[in-house]
Amino acid sequence: MSDYAINTKCVQGGYTPGNGEPRQIPIIQSTTFKYDTSEDMGKLFDLEASGYFYTRLQNPTNDMVAAKICDMEGGTAAMLTSSGQAANFYAVFNIANCGDHVVASSTIYGGTYNLFAVTMKKMGIEFTFVEPDCSDEELQAAFRPNTKAVFGETIANPALTVLDIERFAKAAHAHGVPLIMDNTFATPVNCRPFEWGCDIVTHSTTKYMDGHGAAVGGCIVDSGKFDWMAHADKFPGLCTPDESYHGITYAEKFGQGGAFITKATAQLMRDFGSIQAPQNAFLLNLGLESLHVRMARHCENALAVAKYLKGSPKVAWVTYPGLEGDKYYDIAKKYMPNGTCGVVSFGVKGGRKAAEEFMKHLRLAAIETHVADARTCCLHPASATHRQMNDAELAAAGITPDLVRMSCGIEDAADLIADIDQALAQV
Numbered sequence: 001m002s003d004y005a006i007n008t009k010c011v012q013g014g015y016t017p018g019n020g021e022p023r024q025i026p027i028i029q030s031t032t033f034k035y036d037t038s039e040d041m042g043k044l045f046d047l048e049a050s051g052y053f054y055t056r057l058q059n060p061t062n063d064m065v066a067a068k069i070c071d072m073e074g075g076t077a078a079m080l081t082s083s084g085q086a087a088n089f090y091a092v093f094n095i096a097n098c099g100d101h102v103v104a105s106s107t108i109y110g111g112t113y114n115l116f117a118v119t120m121k122k123m124g125i126e127f128t129f130v131e132p133d134c135s136d137e138e139l140q141a142a143f144r145p146n147t148k149a150v151f152g153e154t155i156a157n158p159a160l161t162v163l164d165i166e167r168f169a170k171a172a173h174a175h176g177v178p179l180i181m182d183n184t185f186a187t188p189v190n191c192r193p194f195e196w197g198c199d200i201v202t203h204s205t206t207k208y209m210d211g212h213g214a215a216v217g218g219c220i221v222d223s224g225k226f227d228w229m230a231h232a233d234k235f236p237g238l239c240t241p242d243e244s245y246h247g248i249t250y251a252e253k254f255g256q257g258g259a260f261i262t263k264a265t266a267q268l269m270r271d272f273g274s275i276q277a278p279q280n281a282f283l284l285n286l287g288l289e290s291l292h293v294r295m296a297r298h299c300e301n302a303l304a305v306a307k308y309l310k311g312s313p314k315v316a317w318v319t320y321p322g323l324e325g326d327k328y329y330d331i332a333k334k335y336m337p338n339g340t341c342g343v344v345s346f347g348v349k350g351g352r353k354a355a356e357e358f359m360k361h362l363r364l365a366a367i368e369t370h371v372a373d374a375r376t377c378c379l380h381p382a383s384a385t386h387r388q389m390n391d392a393e394l395a396a397a398g399i400t401p402d403l404v405r406m407s408c409g410i411e412d413a414a415d416l417i418a419d420i421d422q423a424l425a426q427v
């Protein structure tokens with residue numbers, strides 16, 4: 001599939017049925033797999049042969065869908081996880097251990113911020129958060145000798161900052177570490193971070209990829225471009241024998257293109273077991289089949305809504321990277337020339353109270369923590385997803401108390417605007 005355009009990969013990637021085989025990907029609803037001899041099974045356990053033995057580690061349905069996303073991102077290997085949280089945790093924990101350090105953009109999703117700043121900190125991994133627009137000097141100063149990765153979001157949720165992928169990749173590589181990007185909001189339809197120097201991509205597939213609010217899931221894709229062995233001292237988990245796996249050295253046995261995902265599967269999936277249910281992988285694949293069509297409509301509707309909000313006297317400010325004049329418009333044009341995402345952030349004049357009041361009057365747009373759904377939904381992050389942050393942390397994450405995050409669905413743009421208009425009129 002690699003020679004085809006992204007639109008074709010969305011529809012047909014990951015699974016090519018043979019003669020007489022099912023047209024749709026089969027759901028392999030089985031926890032376990034049968035073998036004729038113990039020797040056959042032993043080869044799987046030793047990673048000498050590829051195949052399946054237990055769905056906590058791998059499942060064929062999941063692998064077909066992961067292969068599609070891998071193809072869409074232009075990577076060499078991929079795995080599905082049970083959620084986006086699991087994907088980001090695995091992607092970082094696969095290379096950063098207790099005593100290590102990671103540089104991360106400050107404007108990341110609140111759940112990821114909490115995972116890093118609180119939970120992974122308890123595991124002994126320190127994070128330094130830098131603003132996405134920090135100077136080169138500030139970015140350089142964030143690195144330490146024990147830094148193992150740089151992490152950012154292509155389009156941040158909900159701040160809608162756009163990361164300068166090339167600049168962050170250059171800084172990461174200058175320090176011998178990979179750049180990990182959460183590409184949930186842009187999706188590979190609108191941005192392929194590997195083309196700009198990023199090394200590992202993660203997704204909350206719960207969002208646009210599924211797109212129908214049906215299945216929580218995540219994905220990790222490896223570009224295969226990062227040379228672990230060239231920085232073997234930094235990545236002993238990939239470059240020295242794994243005693244918990246019969247002394248296998250992942251980077252040697254599976255090479256640059258396969259080491260990262262094999263290690264994350266063999267160790268992290270084995271031990272933490274955050275596998276995506278094959279049923280959910282099937283639903284995810286249904287979503288992927290129309291992702292390219294939906295993304296165009298999401299972006300078209302979001303731009304129309306952003307333009308309307310910009311002209312409304314009831315609105316204090318509007319952020320949408322696809323809107324001309326937005327702080328991130330130029331950088332978004334560079335990395336995602338065909339469109340950004342369906343999410344628009346704005347402030348209702350009157351602050352926190354006015355924002356909450358506005359949301360109460362919406363009829364079509366539902367109040368949800370979710371985004372990136374076919375149906376329009378909205379959220380007041382300061383009182384919901386980001387409520388664990390204090391004011392300083394909120395400001396650092398690019399969130400003001402009046403911020404409303406509107407995730408524009410694929411309904412008719414005129415209906416969405418009419419709904420927002422009547423709700424604003426009542427504030």
Ligand SMILES: Cc1ncc(COP(=O)(O)O)c(C=O)c1O
Binds near residue numbers: 153
């Ligand atoms: C950018 C981003 N990354 C990760 C996540 C976490 O994903 P999940 O909810 O699938 O665990 C989210 C959830 O909103 C998100 O927006």
